[in-house]
Amino acid sequence: MAKETGIVGWKELALGCAVMKPGSASELKTGDWRSMRPVTDYEKCTKCGQCYIFCPDMVYRKIDEGFYEANLYYCKGCGICARECPVNCIEMVEEGK
Amino acid sequence: MSKRVGMEVSIAAAEAVALANVDVIAAYPITPQTHIVEHLSEIVADGHLDAEFVPVESEHSAMSCCVGAAAGGARTFTSTSSQGYALMSEICYIASSLRLPIVMAVANRALSAPISIWNDHADMMMSRDTCWIQTVAENGQEVVDLLFHAFRTGEDRRVLFPVIVNLDGFILTHMIEPIILPDQEEVDRYLKPYEPQMRLDPRNPFTMGPVGMPEVYTEVKKAQDEAFKASYPVILEAWKEFGDQFGRYYKPVEAYKTEDAETILVTMGSISETAMTSIDAMRESGKKVGLVRIRLWRPFPFDDFFDAVKGAKRLVVVDRAMSFSGGCGPVCVEVKSALYDRGHYPYIHNVLGGLGGRDVTVENFAEMADDVVRAHETGAPMGYEIINVRE
Amino acid sequence: MGIAAEALKDFKSFRLKELPEVEPLGSGHRACQGCGEILALRQVMKAIGSNSIVCSATGCMEIVTSPFPQTAWNVPWLHVAFENAAAVISGVEAAYKALNRKGRIDQPDVVFIGYGGDGATADIGLQALSGALERGHNIVYVCLDNEAYMNTGIQRSSSTPYGAMTTTSPPGKKSIGQSTWKKNMAAVAAAHEIPYVATASPGYPVDLMNKAKKAALVPGPAYLHIYSPCPTGWRCDPSVAVSVSKLVVQSKVFPLFEVIDGHWTLSRKIAKPKPVSEYLKSQRRFRHLTESDIQFIQERIDAEYEELLTRCGLKSDGGESKEEKKEG
Numbered sequence: 003m004a005k006e007t008g009i010v011g012w013k014e015l016a017l018g019c020a021v022m023k024p025g026s027a028s029e030l031k032t033g034d035w036r037s038m039r040p041v042t043d044y045e046k047c048t049k050c051g052q053c054y055i056f057c058p059d060m061v062y063r064k065i066d067e068g069f070y071e072a073n074l075y076y077c078k079g080c081g082i083c084a085r086e087c088p089v090n091c092i093e094m095v096e097e098g099k
Numbered sequence: 100m101s102k103r104v105g106m107e108v109s110i111a112a113a114e115a116v117a118l119a120n121v122d123v124i125a126a127y128p129i130t131p132q133t134h135i136v137e138h139l140s141e142i143v144a145d146g147h148l149d150a151e152f153v154p155v156e157s158e159h160s161a162m163s164c165c166v167g168a169a170a171g172g173a174r175t176f177t178s179t180s181s182q183g184y185a186l187m188s189e190i191c192y193i194a195s196s197l198r199l200p201i202v203m204a205v206a207n208r209a210l211s212a213p214i215s216i217w218n219d220h221a222d223m224m225m226s227r228d229t230c231w232i233q234t235v236a237e238n239g240q241e242v243v244d245l246l247f248h249a250f251r252t253g254e255d256r257r258v259l260f261p262v263i264v265n266l267d268g269f270i271l272t273h274m275i276e277p278i279i280l281p282d283q284e285e286v287d288r289y290l291k292p293y294e295p296q297m298r299l300d301p302r303n304p305f306t307m308g309p310v311g312m313p314e315v316y317t318e319v320k321k322a323q324d325e326a327f328k329a330s331y332p333v334i335l336e337a338w339k340e341f342g343d344q345f346g347r348y349y350k351p352v353e354a355y356k357t358e359d360a361e362t363i364l365v366t367m368g369s370i371s372e373t374a375m376t377s378i379d380a381m382r383e384s385g386k387k388v389g390l391v392r393i394r395l396w397r398p399f400p401f402d403d404f405f406d407a408v409k410g411a412k413r414l415v416v417v418d419r420a421m422s423f424s425g426g427c428g429p430v431c432v433e434v435k436s437a438l439y440d441r442g443h444y445p446y447i448h449n450v451l452g453g454l455g456g457r458d459v460t461v462e463n464f465a466e467m468a469d470d471v472v473r474a475h476e477t478g479a480p481m482g483y484e485i486i487n488v489r490e
Numbered sequence: 491m492g493i494a495a496e497a498l499k500d501f502k503s504f505r506l507k508e509l510p511e512v513e514p515l516g517s518g519h520r521a522c523q524g525c526g527e528i529l530a531l532r533q534v535m536k537a538i539g540s541n542s543i544v545c546s547a548t549g550c551m552e553i554v555t556s557p558f559p560q561t562a563w564n565v566p567w568l569h570v571a572f573e574n575a576a577a578v579i580s581g582v583e584a585a586y587k588a589l590n591r592k593g594r595i596d597q598p599d600v601v602f603i604g605y606g607g608d609g610a611t612a613d614i615g616l617q618a619l620s621g622a623l624e625r626g627h628n629i630v631y632v633c634l635d636n637e638a639y640m641n642t643g644i645q646r647s648s649s650t651p652y653g654a655m656t657t658t659s660p661p662g663k664k665s666i667g668q669s670t671w672k673k674n675m676a677a678v679a680a681a682h683e684i685p686y687v688a689t690a691s692p693g694y695p696v697d698l699m700n701k702a703k704k705a706a707l708v709p710g711p712a713y714l715h716i717y718s719p720c721p722t723g724w725r726c727d728p729s730v731a732v733s734v735s736k737l738v739v740q741s742k743v744f745p746l747f748e749v750i751d752g753h754w755t756l757s758r759k760i761a762k763p764k765p766v767s768e769y770l771k772s773q774r775r776f777r778h779l780t781e782s783d784i785q786f787i788q789e790r791i792d793a794e795y796e797e798l799l800t801r802c803g804l805k806s807d808g809g810e811s812k813e814e815k816k817e818g
Binding site: 122123125149150151153154155156157159160163164165166167168169170171172173175189190193197292299300301302303304305306307308309310311312315 | 540541542543545552553556557558559561563564565566567568569570571573574577578579580581582583584585586587588589591592594595597600617618620621624625
């Protein structure tokens with residue numbers, strides 16, 4: 003816990019305060035930030051890949067059969083994917099609904 | 100065994116850097132450092148040194164380029180003075196906090212305004228707190244030797260700090276002095292190839308220079324402070340090994356005829372040699388005067404300094420830069436701090452001289468030594484004076 | 491054949507459905523929701539890949555990706571200061587060049603990337619950039635242009651467009667907002683006669699990624715100027731970064747082009763341009779502009795676009811252009 007919040011003793015620091023573990027930001031649940039989340043209707047999805055490449059948080063990944071699935075751990079709910087989907091198959095839904 | 104040859108000190112410095120087999124040199128010309136970088140670029144152009152000579156467009160970019168190169172794993176060198184040093188100083192703090200062993204030769208020169216290309220220690224004093232190891236050369240041979248020592252010390256895994264070798268602009272850089280340049284084989288015995296502890300490498304990625312939140316900044320500085328203090332024994336060890344191999348031994352503080360001295364003068368840099376001439380004359384006439392020369396400026400050798408001066412009743416500290424604190428010059432501040440902490444309170448007079456290239460003469464040193472005796476005996480308050488001022 | 495043309499002669503475009511999976515910049519970063527800048531940076535890094543070293547200027551991208559003790563970077567990354575990303579990456583490149591040549595390492599294909607925002611590139615970092623480009627280092631420099639100093643609170647830069655509201659160019663009784671025209675950094679870079687310059691927008695990801703890849707393949711310096719919407723600073727909805735990134739191109743405000751060995755090439759000819767007013771009305775930072783201000787901007791945009799067409803050896807015409815097809 004202390005290491006994640008940065009509260010470490012001075013002897014535990016890497017040389018020059020370097021951060022040695024690449025990609026460690028992936029521990030942070032930026033999904034906690036959102037108030038809306040994307041919901042994909044896979045009946046309409048054409049697997050075009052635009053939601054994947056337009057996401058600033060790299061939330062989408064390709065799954066079986068070539069569809070794209072959002073990893074809600076990181077999704078900040080910006081709504082870019084819903085707006086850009088050429089077949090309007092992504093809807094932004096309020097959290098808690 | 101190499102011969103002693105007369106050569107311009109800047110040329111000798113460049114030759115030393117070439118013998119150290121640096122990988123990247125990024126430098127911007129500024130008087131009086133120019134001959135160092137010019138000769139280095141000649142050495143590279145002629146193929147005698149395999150290095151990237153990066154002719155950057157400013158000193159700020161010079162230090163930035165050195166930081167990038169050192170982070171990439173290269174043995175890196177640059178050189179500057181005065182205004183250029185001021186311009187790159189932003190990055191100097193970063194170089195040391197990132198623990199990159201860059202070596203820099205600073206050809207000490209006054210700071211503007213008015214613009215002055217001549218020698219004093221303003222640039223050295225400006226960057227006291229950058230956390231670079233700093234040594235001060237008194238003559239050409241020392242410049243060469245201290246450069247080898249700089250690479251050796253900075254790159255040591257127990258240190259990993261950047262190092263500055265200070266040499267007086269014009270007074271040293273442009274003088275022809277007798278110099279022994281070691282040959283490549285001798286240098287290779289003293290200076291092993293640089294093996295960085297960490298370097299930017301896609302096969303082993305990490306992040307350098309993150310955001311330091313308040314939760315961590317203090318710890319980073321504490322770690323840096325402890326590491327900087329821990330560099331002191333390694334500095335001495337590297338000097339001892341240098342002496343064992345080359346026969347020239349260096350110490351953080353050099354004492355000259357101080358054994359029974361009642362008055363001790365304190366100097367740094369090339370004026371020390373002038374001072375020694377004056378001390379010799381004073382000793383001839385029976386005065387009990389000695390000289391202490393500071394060779395290691397950072398980390399400041401508090402204990403060595405105390406040991407060297409503790410026998411004297413009076414000190415004259417010669418500063419060659421203004422501090423504008425109204426109290427005393429920058430070296431005198433360090434001296435008083437060193438002695439106060441150790442409960443030792445001699446009479447201390449601070450002389451500010453040799454500013455902007457004005458000479459400090461043999462006669463000046465004799466006057467200083469006499470004046471301080473008089474001041475001490477008549478109970479004059481301690482303080483500072485700028486000498487050789489036309490009223 | 492020029493240096494760039496030679497290096498690119500077998501270049502194959504990315505395909506939207508077969509993009510590389512690598513993410514050198516990973517999730518968990520602290521960028522605002524809907525940040526167009528980090529989207530652009532993500533696309534650049536995906537195109538170039540993991541055999542790279544990145545030097546960042548101070549700015550939004552640096553702050554949000556490197557909060558100690560975490561980092562969003564999966565490639566080596568170094569941040570030094572605000573104005574020197576180009577000088578720092580020059581140093582890394584020089585080190586690798588020397589170490590490879592001296593046989594101490596065997597890593598000849600690493601790509602050296604320096605990036606900064608518009609402030610770090612066009613203003614405080616202009617000198618370092620110019621020096622790096624002139625010296626010919628084998629680097630890719632990326633300017634992520636969100637048109638103001640966003641990280642410090644939306645202050646104007648020389649890349650802020652005419653009439654835009656920023657906190658140091660606020661509109662008022664005596665001010666229209668930014669009173670100067672946006673500095674043309676792509677032209678500044680091209681004036682250094684480097685082999686590759688390009689403008690790109692994250693609304694056209696395949697085009698952007700192609701350009702990033704080309705920049706990496708071309709030996710010598712390459713400069714990418716990338717439009718990077720900032721919903722926070724531009725006062726628009728977090729979902730519009732991509733649509734605005736398309737609108738800015740379709741309205742000719744930010745044309746997409748390349749300069750390859752000094753030859754200017756238009757990437758997308760806009761046959762039926764959208765009016766500039768549509769673009770300006772999409773962000774609240776322009777809402778104070780009058781009709782006559784907008785007219786002035788339209789005229790200047792039109793004139794600059796004509797000039798660009800001329801440089802590219804094209805004539806303007808009202809007809810359909812073959813390039814106006816959907817990205818796929």
